Amino acid sequence: MATTTLTKAPRGYDPAAATPFLEQFDRVRDGLPGGGLSWLNDLRAQGRARFAELGLPTVKNESWRYTNLRALDKLAFQPAAGTGEAVRFDVLPTVRADGATGPRLVFVDGRFRAELSSTAGLPAGVELLNLADALTRKPDLVAEHLGRIAAPDDQTLVALNTAFLADGPVLHVPRGVTVEETIELVFVSVGSEAQPTAFHPRGLIVAEADSRAVIVEHHVGLGSCTTLSNGVTEVFVGAGASVHHYKVQREHTDSFHLSHTAAKVAGKGVYDNFILTIGAKLSRNEVNSVLDGEEGDTHVSGAYMVRGGQHVDTTTFIDHAKPCCTSREVYKGVIDDQARAVFQGKIIVRPNAQKTDGYQQNRALLLSDTAEIDAKPELEIYADDVKCSHGATVGELDDDQLFYLRARGIDKDTARGLLIGAFLSEALEEIAEESVRDAFQSYVANWQNAR
């Protein structure tokens, strides 16, 4: 009897889209760092298997309803060929004062550039290095943490990242240590004229109990080659530790930027995440923060400014797993031309997570008739003694305010700029570090001037 095997893909995924990525993986597999570590090979194999099974998400997938990745399989991205390695830089982005230096790791097309990086200014015991080196120098630290919070089995893009994982930043702050200097992580996309290029940076931040660190990620593009950055970062916040994690993405508008940040916060720990999105043709930032110990605190906020045909997606998940934790989310965005923004914010309060205090606010300003925002707040509350609120607003520039400014002699464009800046400043106020806030403010101002 003849049998027919039907492979049925899970709903909302397109397994066929995995094929080009898998072929590339099988070509580069032997050259990936840490090939001698069996646990790592297993982890990559898991990632490959899961990605092969799922492929890319489609718009039938509830979590990807508003963000279509179909452009990715049309472009047939190749792994970074190392062309970025020869690129020289006169100046790299920083939030520091002119001429000041400090701890910094630089990655070009996903690969570490040691000669541009520095660990100067770090207290004794703090490790700041790239993952490829950490696999040799700190294999136990990596083995203990990598893939523990961002597991490949549930997220297909995490699985893809895990299959290819090769390099990225690793930070370890020992118990009780405060890193005074801001740590900067610079990611430059260069790509290649020959074909679209993909890279999958993998970051690991481990802050032991009662430690403190401030991290700023810069994502910028050089030239105009099509690139795909599919990054994953895992953040372990120990008991009483605090991690301030800021990111600004200013890639050019031919790039695709996908990123998944997963944090786990122990008791009385603080995880503070802020993302400013200005660049990329299509970007999606997923931020997951699990409050895994009592009296933990997480702030997950951001601002975005998009125009032209840009698409920006912010998808957050805050998991109140333990009692007496607080979470706060403030997202504000400005959307011009035909650009489109997506905000999906899920908060779950587990049955035992009493005395939870959760706050979510998402506001968008539409500057044109063709700009669009799709917002989906989701609160799932299973505990009864909980304070949770959320709000979403969509608006346009206020005509009364605009006229008031113009009636005082301020021209229309400047008046619009003042009002847009005022609108976004409420989100930027969420950035606790002044130097970072000031630098991010200036990126906002530059965006407006480039109109």
Add this chain to the structure above:
Amino acid sequence: MIEIKNLHATVDGKEILKGIDLTIGPGEVHAIMGPNGSGKSTLSYVLAGRDGYEVTEGSVSFFGKDLLEMEPEERAAAGLFLAFQYPVEIPGVANTTFLKSALNAIRKKRGEPELDAMQFLKLVREKTKALSMTDEMLKRAVNVGFSGGEKKRNETLQMAVLQPKFAILDETDSGLDIDALKIVAEGVNALRSPERSMLVITHYQRLLDYIVPDHVHVLAFGKIQRSGGKELALELEKNGYAEFGVNEAA
């Protein structure tokens, strides 16, 4: 200085101004009094250039130029100032930032050098003191959390900083108690000069006890019904607007 001829204007297709004629010379203070709905605020918005107010007939000449052709910011640079009846709150924009942007925008358009932060601060401190305003009010967002009196003082401060040639005071007395009214009136009177003209729009005569006009006009049904000296205001206070066919419950 300003010459309004046969001005007709509509809002949402409805004619509100039905042929206003008014000429104001240098240094003159004119008051326009009228009942609610007579077109007082419409006149001030038309002169300041607000969207949605369509001029269907007539002309306004400002220092020999066609005012109606200018953008609101150009009118401000040319020396026109509207003190709003309801000053607008602008969260996120500090009062000083707003004042400095306005002053430098106007100076730039007039071909004067912009003031730096120190020069500006010196100027604005001097003006705030005269209006019993605090530094704290300058740091706050524009009009946010200001009381009615503070908002009107803030309008007067803007006028003092921008030094217009022609100021329209739209119901400046509304929402003010007598003490606040006195402070604002003092601020306005300090700005009276042979070169600066004013148009004071009000429903009640009370304000005109403090800002004494040279001429008073009665506006009703979109037209100036009668003009006279300051004694006309007192007469209106006594008899109301009934003789102009307006039936107002006091």
